[in-house]
Amino acid sequence: xxxxxxxxxVLEFLRNHQGEYVSGEEMSRIxxxxxxxIWKHIQALRLEGYEIEAQTRRGYRLVSIPDCFYPDEVxxxxxTSWLGRTLYYYDEVGSTNQIAKELADDGAQEGxxxxxxxxxxxxxxxxxxxxxxxxxxxxxxxxxxPRIATxxxxxxxxxxxxxxxxxxxxxxxxxAGIKWPNDILIxxxxxxxxxxxxxxxxxxxxxxxxxxGLNVNLEETEFSPExxxxxxSLLLELNRPxxxxxxxxxxxxxxxxGYELWQEEGFAPIQKAWKEAxxxxxxxxxINSWREVFKGVALDxxxxxxxxxxxxxxxxxxxxxGEVSLRPIN
Amino acid sequence: xxxxxxxxxVLEFLRNHQGEYVSGEEMSRIxxxxxxxIWKHIQALRLEGYEIEAQTRRGYRLVSIPDCFYPDEVxxxxxTSWLGRTLYYYDEVGSTNQIAKELADDGAQEGxxxxxxxxxxxxxxxxxxxxxxxxxxxxxxxxxxPRIATxxxxxxxxxxxxxxxxxxxxxxxxxAGIKWPNDILIxxxxxxxxxxxxxxxxxxxxxxxxxxGLNVNLEETEFSPExxxxxxSLLLELNRPxxxxxxxxxxxxxxxxGYELWQEEGFAPIQKAWKEAxxxxxxxxxINSWREVFKGVALDxxxxxxxxxxxxxxxxxxxxxGEVSLRPIN
Numbered sequence: 001x002x003x004x005x006x007x008x009x010v011l012e013f014l015r016n017h018q019g020e021y022v023s024g025e026e027m028s029r030i031x032x033x034x035x036x037x038i039w040k041h042i043q044a045l046r047l048e049g050y051e052i053e054a055q056t057r058r059g060y061r062l063v064s065i066p067d068c069f070y071p072d073e074v075x076x077x078x079x080t081s082w083l084g085r086t087l088y089y090y091d092e093v094g095s096t097n098q099i100a101k102e103l104a105d106d107g108a109q110e111g112x113x114x115x116x117x118x119x120x121x122x123x124x125x126x127x128x129x130x131x132x133x134x135x136x137x138x139x140x141x142x143x144x145x146p147r148i149a150t151x152x153x154x155x156x157x158x159x160x161x162x163x164x165x166x167x168x169x170x171x172x173x174x175x176a177g178i179k180w181p182n183d184i185l186i187x188x189x190x191x192x193x194x195x196x197x198x199x200x201x202x203x204x205x206x207x208x209x210x211x212x213g214l215n216v217n218l219e220e221t222e223f224s225p226e227x228x229x230x231x232x233s234l235l236l237e238l239n240r241p242x243x244x245x246x247x248x249x250x251x252x253x254x255x256x257x258g259y260e261l262w263q264e265e266g267f268a269p270i271q272k273a274w275k276e277a278x279x280x281x282x283x284x285x286x287i288n289s290w291r292e293v294f295k296g297v298a299l300d301x302x303x304x305x306x307x308x309x310x311x312x313x314x315x316x317x318x319x320x321x322g323e324v325s326l327r328p329i330n
Numbered sequence: 331x332x333x334x335x336x337x338x339x340v341l342e343f344l345r346n347h348q349g350e351y352v353s354g355e356e357m358s359r360i361x362x363x364x365x366x367x368i369w370k371h372i373q374a375l376r377l378e379g380y381e382i383e384a385q386t387r388r389g390y391r392l393v394s395i396p397d398c399f400y401p402d403e404v405x406x407x408x409x410t411s412w413l414g415r416t417l418y419y420y421d422e423v424g425s426t427n428q429i430a431k432e433l434a435d436d437g438a439q440e441g442x443x444x445x446x447x448x449x450x451x452x453x454x455x456x457x458x459x460x461x462x463x464x465x466x467x468x469x470x471x472x473x474x475x476p477r478i479a480t481x482x483x484x485x486x487x488x489x490x491x492x493x494x495x496x497x498x499x500x501x502x503x504x505x506a507g508i509k510w511p512n513d514i515l516i517x518x519x520x521x522x523x524x525x526x527x528x529x530x531x532x533x534x535x536x537x538x539x540x541x542x543g544l545n546v547n548l549e550e551t552e553f554s555p556e557x558x559x560x561x562x563s564l565l566l567e568l569n570r571p572x573x574x575x576x577x578x579x580x581x582x583x584x585x586x587x588g589y590e591l592w593q594e595e596g597f598a599p600i601q602k603a604w605k606e607a608x609x610x611x612x613x614x615x616x617i618n619s620w621r622e623v624f625k626g627v628a629l630d631x632x633x634x635x636x637x638x639x640x641x642x643x644x645x646x647x648x649x650x651x652g653e654v655s656l657r658p659i660n
Contacts, residue, residue, distance in 0.1 A: 125533055147620050149651030151481050151634070154532050181532070195531065202484050202511070202526045203455055203651040204620075266621075290477050290534075291596075304481070321479030321533040 006033050007041040008072065014052065014062035015076070023059035067243050068135065069115045078249050083111040083142065083256035090114070092134070094121035097197055097211040100141035104199070104207040108143050113252070115140035122213060124193050126323070130213050133222055136233075138214040138248050142255065145207050146263060150200040153208060154305045154320060155267050156259075157182040157196045160210050162273045163254035164192055168214075170254075171247045174237050177279030180298065180307045180324050184214075185279060188328065189232035191215050212251070217241045267303060274301065280324060285309060289322035298324070336363050337371040338402065344382065344392035345406070353389035397574050398465065399445045408579050413441040413472065413586035420444070422464070424451035427527055427541040430471035434529070434537040438473050443582070445470035452543060454523050456653070460543050463552055466563075468544040468578050472585065475537050476593060480530040483538060484635045484650060485597050486589075487512040487526045490540050492603045493584035494522055498544075500584075501577045504567050507609030510628065510637050510654050514544075515609060518658065519562035521545050542581070547571045601631060610654060615639060619652035628654070 009031050013022065028035045042052055042060060049066025065073055071087045078084060086109065093099055096114040098121075103112055119132035119139050132139045146156060161182035168176040168184070168191070176192075179185050184192035195211040215233035223231050234242045262270050275281065278301075285298045287309060296311040306320040339361050343352065358365045372382055372390060379396025395403055401417045408414060416439065423429055426444040428451075433442055449462035449469050462469045476486060491512035498506040498514070498521070506522075509515050514522035525541040545563035553561050564572045592600050605611065608631075615628045617639060626641040636650040 125531065149620070150483055150528060151636070151650040153480055157532050198480060198528065198530045198532070200528045200530070201455065202487050202528070203653075290479070306481070320481040323533075 010041040021058040080256040084252040090116040096141040110145040112143040141211040163258040167251040180280040284327035340371040351388040410586040414582040420446040426471040440475040471541040493588040497581040510610040614657035
């Protein structure tokens with residue numbers, strides 16, 4: 001077994017005795033690794049962010065694990081059966097969607113996840129940049145290969161918005177809500193964006209890459225002045241930092257659940273869950289589509305996920321894409 | 331001017347005097363090319379398939395041009411303003427869609443066309459192979475960059491089916507008709523298939539590659555035994571070969587017209603033209619979609635291009651994709 005393998009053994013041993021002291025001698029004997037090697041591995045783990053206490057006579061104690069996305073840490077306690085079980089982790093990348101698309105082009109299987117601590121070229125919808133500072137958010141992409149026609153592709157982004165909203169609520173209790181189609185807001189400010197990219201024939205999807213950017217521990221000053229009035233983070237909403245790792249694991253779990261439900265039962269249960277989590281319907285909206293700007297009241301989403309808006313002359317219009325502005329509730 | 335350039339000058343000169351004899355001496359003087367060089371260019375043009383008669387004292391006469399897709403021949407007499415004005419021509423390729431996708435990934439502009447005499451790896455929908463023997467068909471792909479949401483992408487394939495059907499009717503008078511969504515039939519046999527591939531975000535298309543395979547001069551024995559009962563060619567329907575070049579030019583013209591109409595006025599005029607050219611509505615059909623096999627009567631296509639089918643219990647179902655079998659009319 002290589003050096004990296006025996007380091008993992010030491011970490012595993014400490015994790016299995018979390019909160020307790022374990023002696024270097026005992027580890028050395030049980031794992032069949034020299035005490036010098038154990039000492040070196042402990043130093044390396046500390047550099048990776050593992051807090052490990054050492055006391056003479058009592059030995060070593062794992063106090064905390066780092067709040068980042070080391071594949072072993074993600075896998076440990078992950079409740080999914082396939083989603084995220086293949087995980088590519090990077091300290092820094094241009095864009096996780098770009099890497100995921102290249103992996104998908106090379107045949108990567110459904111459920112493959114690419115996650116990074118930092119994106120230098122993160123992108124949002126309509127070619128906008130997406131701020132992704134190091135260690136402050138959950139910036140990742142998932143490869144799906146759904147058995148649907150291309151016209152149904154928008155459904156997967158609604159599913160993803162429902163899943164992430166549920167995970168935020170599960171882990172933080174914050175009242176996250178969805179602005180059609182898939183922005184996640186807390187109190188009118190955007191906390192999460194989803195960028196979906198597709199390679200397809202008309203009748204069948206080759207792959208969908210769903211890119212998710214969730215602002216976890218960004219401070220107000222980290223947002224650009226233009227974005228500051230309309231963006232938020234979980235830290236800003238809670239006035240405390242949030243552990244990213246369990247939240248990420250929860251998101252993966254919710255995504256797997258939602259995807260399986262969608263593929264097995266179709267869009268109806270997703271539509272229902274989306275409506276329960278949305279903050280768009282019943283509101284006055286302005287929608288910018290390719291062809292026009294339209295004002296009215298958001299009535300409903302239809303069986304395809306398109307937004308139905310009633311205009312001033314009571315005409316009802318259907319939008320399968322577009323950017324919605326919500327008029328504040330007085 | 332290089333050798334290829336002066337060969338083009340000779341061809342241009344002959345073309346401008348098509349049907350007439352022009353003396354080598356006159357060409358030599360007017361084009362400022364030696365008589366030996368002119369003789370060499372005539373030999374080269376003959377090898378490319380140009381039929382050029384030579385008579386002592388009278389000179390040369392262009393009798394016919396080859397029926398293949400040399401870019402200069404395609405450009406000569408092409409009525410489009412942008413579609414096909416950038417043309418990649420290959421004697422043989424794996425698949426024109428594959429090349430077009432690579433060109434589109436590298437930024438090729440809208441309207442770029444890839445055409446070949448022969449595909450060794452031609453593909454149809456659902457991963458099927460598409461027979462594309464040398465010189466016998468029109469095997470080509472067009473790059474489009476429409477300003478639409480991904481959910482509207484199926485509309486472009488209906489537009490393409492309408493355009494190709496119209497071009498076949500224009501050039502041959504044959505009663506070509508469309509089987510939903512975009513197979514072109516003559517008398518229940520398929521003469522043309524369309525394979526559309528997409529790279530997109532949910533809200534915006536990056537590009538669409540529309541691949542078109544039209545069986546022009548295939549003999550019955552060139553089809554595989556399995557395909558023979560359901561496939562046809564223009565030659566088989568007319569009992570004579572058809573010139574591919576003017577037909578190809580006509581298709582490009584009809585595609586440009588249809589695309590501009592669609593982008594300017596939306597799907598309504600395409601839907602109307604599709605209905606006029608279809609052989610599906612009102613017929614008993616069986617439709618294989620991802621989820622099921624459904625039997626009923628094809629009623630209509632809706633404003634998105636989806637097929638509405640009335641089942642046996644009078645329930646009306648909507649299909650945005652699927653493969654239709656038509657029950658023969660008794």
